[in-house]
Amino acid sequence: MLDLDPADAIVAALWREATTSRASVTQLLRGYFRQVELKPRQQKRIKQLLHRVLASRARIDAALEDAAPAGIVESLEGAVRVLTSRVLDGGLSPAEAKRTLTWIDWERVANFESRLARIDDPLRRVEILGSLPRPLARRIVERFGNEADALATALTGDAPRTIRVNTLQCSVEACMASLERDGIKVRRTEMAMASLEVLGPSQLFRTWAFRHGWFELQDEASQLVAELVAPPPGGIVVDACAGAGGKTLAIAAAMTGRGTLVALDVSASRLEELRRRAKRAGVRNLRVFRIRADAWTDEVEALLARADRVLIDAPCSGIGSLRRNPDMRDRLFADEREVERLQAIQIDLCTRVASRLAPKARMIYATCTVLPDENQRVVERVLATEPTLDVVRVAEIFGSERASKFTDASGTFLETFPHRHPCDGFFAGVFRKRQVDSAADVMATEGSIGGATESADGAEGVE
Ligand SMILES: C[S@@+](CC[C@H](N)C(=O)[O-])C[C@H]1O[C@@H](n2cnc3c(N)ncnc32)[C@H](O)[C@@H]1O
Structure with missing residues (x-):
């Protein structure tokens, strides 16, 4: 020894x-x-x-x-x-x-x-720097070029500890004051609205504020994805892959107790955890359904058809949050075709939801990965098969100045990276179903596949 x-x-x-x-x-x-x-x-x-x-x-x-x-x-x-x-x-x-x-x-x-x-070979360098399996290292070198070393290194570092204040229960200031009384130092962050970074070691789950549902641990980019849902007052929101409810609870706070929030997932244990968390957070407008992966019940179909917003926080390779799950490396890319398998599920979920959306309803597609095969490629395929979807630019929802902190140059998609942003790597896009009145409209629509970023139904905020 x-x-x-x-x-x-x-x-x-x-x-x-x-x-x-x-x-x-x-x-x-x-x-x-x-x-x-x-x-x-x-x-x-x-x-x-x-x-x-x-x-x-x-x-x-x-x-x-x-x-x-x-x-x-x-x-x-x-x-x-x-x-x-x-x-x-x-x-x-x-x-x-x-x-x-x-x-x-x-x-x-x-x-x-x-x-x-x-080491001259960038692939070998990235493999070692990030302790990444070779197929993943290759994809990272192809996508990030000169930035691949920095990303690989960031994936082995410490993730920031961020919480989301539950504005259903308290203000951000009240939560900060309560944490301070329990000796926990926090500071406001710069991207999400109700986000605080926890500074220094602390036992957050023993605090008065946590026991009373005043906050949840949640990465800042994950909070931004939930903000992108932007539910209309009193509307119906479906969280189609709710899991244990990180984003569901954030959406509930944005709904301020009004309207109907529907959480779906294939995993009974995750939904059980969601129910427990929702109770602590004081969420009262939530309906939870365990679903099958390949078919929805009539009740769920009816809710999807009436929904104003449907979030698909899709199952993905999770590379953007690898720092929080360092042991996932051994499972990642055990099979080289894993990304293709995930992409097929992502496309299937999006096309099934998109085909059921009511006119003007929005679908928000999100992942916690940085690989284009699970992000931009999925979006391209979905827009090609569902021509009545328009892209709603993230900058339209958040305003250009705010969005510029976490979008690509055009302000179209949310994209964060652990080596550039103080959060996990996430991707999100927002899509609106167009009102199609006639066969002529469908033909006009098909001419604009993938290119349309302006809404057909006018300015943001008038729905
Ligand atoms: C990225 S996780 C969701 C994380 C969650 N939204 C959050 O913010 O905490 C993806 C979820 O999709 C679920 N899932 C996988 N296949 C699904 C399907 N076909 N339909 C609905 N959910 C599915 C998984 O059980 C998992 O909980």
């Missing part, structure tokens, strides 16, 4: 569990912190280090291949990986690491980054 500092020893043990059990790293940490009483500062350190060791697997392996006796890297234990990760990140000096373990050349580990930067 190596003589590690106590927090490092805990991480080494958790690393072994994370790589052998089926539980996610979040479940493992939650279970451990429930059993062992630790200070917020210790919890934060353990979580960050475990995430880092899991997220930097390939980087650690490559550094050790260079610095450890040949042939032993495969058999190395969590303890060695923890030490290596800390030396790579500069948290532990080579001399300190040497006191624990002598047979690794820690100076070489500490200098690994400069050798890595000299």
